[in-house]
Amino acid sequence: xxxxxxxxxxxxxxxxxxxxxxxxxxxxxxxxxxxxxxxxxxxxxxxxxxxxxxxxxxxxxxxxxxxxxxxxxxxxxxxxxxxxx
Amino acid sequence: xxxxxxxxxxxxxxxxxxxxxxxxxxxxxxxxxxxxxxxxxxxxxxxxxxxxxxxxxxxxxxxxxxxxxxxxxxxxxxxxxxxxxxxxxxxxxxxxxxxxxxxxxxxxxxxxxxxxxxxxxxxxxxxxxxxxxxxxxxxxxxxxxxxxxxxxxxxxxxxxxxxxxxxxxxxxxxxxxxxxxxxxxxxxxxxxxxxxxxxxxxxxxxxxxxxxxxxxxxxxxxxxxxxxxxxxxxxxxxxxxxxxxxxxxxxxxxxxxxxxxxxxxxxxxxxxxxxxxxxxxxxxxxxxxxxxxxxxxxxxxxxxxxxxxxxxxxxxxxxxxxxxxxxxxxxxxxxxxxxxxxxxxxxxxxxxxxxxxxxxxxxxxxxxxxxxxxxxxxxxxxxxxxxxxxxxxxxxxxxxxxxxxxxxxxxxxxxxxxxxxxxxxxxxxxxxxxxxxxxxxxxxxxxxxxxxxxxxxxxxxxxxxxxxxxxxxxxxxxxxxxxxxxxxxxxxxxxxxxxxxxxxxxxxxxxxxxxxxxxxxxxxxxxxxxxxxxxxxxxxxxxxxxxxxxxxxxxxxx
Numbered sequence: 001x002x003x004x005x006x007x008x009x010x011x012x013x014x015x016x017x018x019x020x021x022x023x024x025x026x027x028x029x030x031x032x033x034x035x036x037x038x039x040x041x042x043x044x045x046x047x048x049x050x051x052x053x054x055x056x057x058x059x060x061x062x063x064x065x066x067x068x069x070x071x072x073x074x075x076x077x078x079x080x081x082x083x084x085x
Numbered sequence: 086x087x088x089x090x091x092x093x094x095x096x097x098x099x100x101x102x103x104x105x106x107x108x109x110x111x112x113x114x115x116x117x118x119x120x121x122x123x124x125x126x127x128x129x130x131x132x133x134x135x136x137x138x139x140x141x142x143x144x145x146x147x148x149x150x151x152x153x154x155x156x157x158x159x160x161x162x163x164x165x166x167x168x169x170x171x172x173x174x175x176x177x178x179x180x181x182x183x184x185x186x187x188x189x190x191x192x193x194x195x196x197x198x199x200x201x202x203x204x205x206x207x208x209x210x211x212x213x214x215x216x217x218x219x220x221x222x223x224x225x226x227x228x229x230x231x232x233x234x235x236x237x238x239x240x241x242x243x244x245x246x247x248x249x250x251x252x253x254x255x256x257x258x259x260x261x262x263x264x265x266x267x268x269x270x271x272x273x274x275x276x277x278x279x280x281x282x283x284x285x286x287x288x289x290x291x292x293x294x295x296x297x298x299x300x301x302x303x304x305x306x307x308x309x310x311x312x313x314x315x316x317x318x319x320x321x322x323x324x325x326x327x328x329x330x331x332x333x334x335x336x337x338x339x340x341x342x343x344x345x346x347x348x349x350x351x352x353x354x355x356x357x358x359x360x361x362x363x364x365x366x367x368x369x370x371x372x373x374x375x376x377x378x379x380x381x382x383x384x385x386x387x388x389x390x391x392x393x394x395x396x397x398x399x400x401x402x403x404x405x406x407x408x409x410x411x412x413x414x415x416x417x418x419x420x421x422x423x424x425x426x427x428x429x430x431x432x433x434x435x436x437x438x439x440x441x442x443x444x445x446x447x448x449x450x451x452x453x454x455x456x457x458x459x460x461x462x463x464x465x466x467x468x469x470x471x472x473x474x475x476x477x478x479x480x481x482x483x484x485x486x487x488x489x490x491x492x493x494x495x496x497x498x499x500x501x502x503x504x505x506x507x508x509x510x511x512x513x514x515x516x517x518x519x520x521x522x523x524x525x526x527x528x529x530x531x532x533x534x535x536x537x538x539x540x541x542x543x544x545x546x547x548x549x550x551x552x553x554x555x556x557x558x559x560x561x562x563x564x565x566x567x568x569x570x571x572x573x574x575x576x577x578x579x580x581x582x583x584x585x586x587x588x589x590x591x592x593x594x595x596x597x598x599x600x601x602x603x604x605x606x607x608x609x610x611x612x613x614x615x616x617x618x619x620x621x622x623x624x625x626x627x628x629x630x631x632x633x634x635x636x637x638x639x640x641x642x643x
Binding site: 017047 | 193
């Protein structure tokens, strides 16, 4: 199943503007997308509050999971957002 | 009128009816339930959320820029799908829409505030969105600002302000800001200064101000007056206007008494970044350039080249003007990463600090002196170099010798230790100038630690004994400046001039006040004020006695 593990390179972590861009991108897709810390429980990538509450800091890893039509392309986009410093 | 006090963070005075914001939306009662129509109730909640999100986006579009991004994120939070799922589940279980919204928001609020830091700061945003949705649902007035233009500008009173509150404000709408929380760097303070609207933050008791109460705000002094009389309003607004006029009229030109005795007005700076303010307020030069910023918080000593660049930046900004540089002032409370850790000192103020450390590590000092000499080459500024924490003539002579060896032409010492003031004549025979540091001189003279809050009365620069010591230093035969904040009190500036002080150095914004006070008095008046102050037996009496000889201060309304 389509899943990516990626290190968050943004200096502010997955907060503020990177979090907003991330959620906006996920929300546009018609399929389910989740984010988790490795070993943690997944939350919806379309929920800004859930993403903020994950409290992902700069340099931490996250696992993004999506299923359905266009999942791979969407995951590429999301990985690009969190990999940008 | 009843008075509250806070921190004035944006100068000027404002008057108008209070518009009390926030806290206006009551918490929906716990256990409140709907009429067994979960579908209709959920639709009601979703419609309210959508109206709030649209309103936030509209506000963002009206302002643009960074504020638009902030407000767009708030709209996103309002529409959060996890939040609406929580709300729907609560409604399905029978909870009313407003209570469901409240409880759903509280879950995230608790998580974010527990994480703290950046996210803890977002809690205010979350509360704001929650209250807007609940206000939509319950029909109570929307928190935040009244829509439409008010009939007269109001005084905005709040616990603290969020970006959504302030995006659409202008000076035509708001006469002043008063907040119970916040500090000089809070959102409110920054916004108020940018708008040119008076503001008082950290105002205890602001929460008790009732909506519609007429409020008078002085953003210079931090005074907030409730239900003032017409006379009180007129007087405060008049003083603020006068202050503005004086500031505008006296922001340039050399400092002097009305009969022409020059008293150079100089700026205290902590690095090149403070130069802009110094120039804006008409500083005639620099009276105290603290150089610690080059040395603290680093593992290795700054190179002579790096130092030279920082010194030259300031010297070239003041062509033909005096620039007095104080060599490194470190101590057990300000340790240096590149020197061996100092031993534990039970009282760092009386320990190995200032020139005492430099005598232990002369290489550090010689490097700094050489960098200063090289920085001055090819500039027209008049470079003076002085040492902190000098106790006697022997130390002063050692420092002056080192300056000479480095090729510096003007070497001086700070007068901070009573011993140095009492033997000022001896020190004057080996150095070129003095600079009195009133803050440390008070600490050492009155044996009262500057850091101990309960001893602040001993830090009063009007203590007659301090004036005695300044008089000794000022009459020792070399130019003598004062670089403590004492000079920023306009009355004290006149007294110091009367004692024979030749320059006053202070934080740049205070310079226009000192300039205006000196220009309204003759040297004879300043001398009479100084004599009267020294004859007093307490700081309070000294202040009052001096003012009796300084009639021009009344025109300054200070």
